[in-house]
């Protein structure tokens with residue numbers, strides 16, 4: 001067993017940390033936070049420095065590496081600043097589905113500009129009546145002689161205001177049983193790429209955290225797109241989405257891990273410097289124990305997240321259930337525990353922790369979404385229970401290693 005990162009992985013992690021610590025400065029973060037503005041310049045810079053698309057094929061400018069290298073970057077970005085780190089990650093994370101199931105032509109067209117930090121991507125699965133339950137969509141896809149027609153409404157699409165393309169899950173076969181008959185389609189923002197119809201994009205304002213991202217409603221009105229925009233196998237849209245979610249959920253866990261680490265480091269620094277009753281507050285057992293406990297928790301989250309990413313990179317070879325099991329484990333456990341850790345850091349800061357300036361308040365708000373999007377905590381627990389009910393005790397015992 002070897003727990004060490006390779007030299008290349010260490011270099012990537014160090015470079016991401018140096019870039020993020022140098023550029024994601026508090027005044028930059030606060031300006032974007034107050035103005036609800038996507039950190040476009042930093043996104044572009046991250047692309048130029050090679051931090052976007054580390055897991056994309058080298059032929060289209062990607063790094064040809066894996067989920068593990070991606071999460072090292074996400075962790076360091078979110079450690080430096082939750083708002084900027086999560087916004088940048090959410091700009092390119094949706095495009096991963098094109099890497100997972102796109103044709104070489106689609107990868108070149110859609111991933112090429114993402115790698116350079118020129119384009120932003122978005123996924124539009126959720127609808128007003130279908131959130132956790134994606135087994136049937138009300139957004140429809142209809143084939144015509146000269147193209148595909150989309151009708152319906154999507155909500156909560158992250159970065160709707162900025163995205164250059166959307167990956168839309170739509171119902172094609174209305175008679176199919178739940179979970180079937182859906183297709184994933186690429187929709188470009190640029191109207192010159194449509195063959196007709198309309199796409200309305202309305203901002204959904206005033207959210208709790210990740211305020212540097214936009215959240216939007218998409219209304220498709222007879223929007224016609226070319227047939228080559230079909231992504232993945234037709235009629236197997238949900239399967240496509242689930243394949244994407246396996247990797248993306250591990251990356252969401254890395255957001256939460258970085259958020260918790262960043263909050264912990266700030267709280268530790270504060271506890272060493274802040275004096276009450278003529279002593280640094282870390283010397284009070286109540287505060288010292290909080291820091292000791294949260295540090296231990298962070299170590300367990302870190303190795304669990306790295307392990308899940310490593311499993312994704314093995315391609316699920318050993319047993320196909322292992323990857324979805326571990327992605328669900330990290331997707332509920334890491335954000336939930338990170339929330340507790342960040343909450344404890346607010347306690348360490350006392351009244352100062354309640355104000356924006358110390359950042360732990362913002363980290364708490366930003367981190368909360370990691371428990372909700374890409375499948376809620378409850379949905380992840382359901383996934384695990386489904387596996388626990390189905391598999392033999394021997395198998396369950398063997399994955400405990």
Ligand SMILES: Cc1cc2nc3c(=O)[nH]c(=O)nc-3n(C[C@H](O)[C@H](O)[C@H](O)COP(=O)(O)OP(=O)(O)OC[C@H]3O[C@@H](n4cnc5c(N)ncnc54)[C@H](O)[C@@H]3O)c2cc1C
Pocket residue numbers: 122123124125126130131132133155156157158159207210215369372373374375376377378379382
């Ligand atoms: C800021 C933000 C960004 C988002 N970004 C995107 C995006 O980019 N693209 C996109 O498609 N979607 C996005 N979403 C949507 C997100 O994925 C959904 O909100 C989430 O999946 C939950 O769906 P819902 O809100 O409809 O809640 P519901 O599904 O109505 O769930 C309500 C509650 O019931 C629980 N629940 C539901 N079903 C079960 C069950 N079977 N067992 C136990 N408990 C259950 C849930 O866990 C939750 O606590 C985003 C949401 C937010 C808030």
